Amino acid sequence: GAGVSQSPSNKVTEKGKDVELRCDPISGHTALYWYRQRLGQGLEFLIYFQGNSAPDKSGLPSDRFSAERTGESVSTLTIQRTQQEDSAVYLCASSLGGYQGNTEAFFGQGTRLTVV
């Protein structure tokens, strides 16, 4: 696609439910990132995929959070048993990957998650 696409754009869920967020990166981009941004705050790194390497999951805040990526395409971020503190905008970004030199990251518009 022309840019990074995220769906849904907005999600309201009840506390305790599971949610799945989707990210379609730019075609050919080997690197994919998930970030969380709470209201009025900065970026919080969650997870990083680079090609076929093992993902860097060091930013996942708890075992309720997991993410998968199929090859170099779509990624899903799953939050199980959602809590109110999970409410935030979840941003996905993709880039060509470090092996290509300049690795400008392109961001999607994010999924705004509200847990009620």
Added chain:
Amino acid sequence: GEDVEQSLFLSVREGDSSVINCTYTDSSSTYLYWYKQEPGAGLQLLTYIFSNMDMKQDQRLTVLLNKKDKHLSLRIADTQTGDSAIYFCAEIIRYDYKLSFGAGTTVTVRA
């Protein structure tokens, strides 16, 4: 915690210059970036600098890089109300080629 450090807030008068500072961690970072996030919008690349440069100028923007101190700054000349946004500094972590972002500096331009 964040590997890349930035001050959280900056208030500047319209027409003055803004200087946003960033300290990064990886002395072998090849590219360093500044991203801008306007209210309610996603992040967009503003400018970047290659590590063999000390300075890069692009219209009202000047990026200064001090590799010895691992310090990066962004200067915005003649700051306008449209410059109100969150500015993120980012570096490439060499060992895994991961982009690492600072927490962002919220710039507020007052009349």
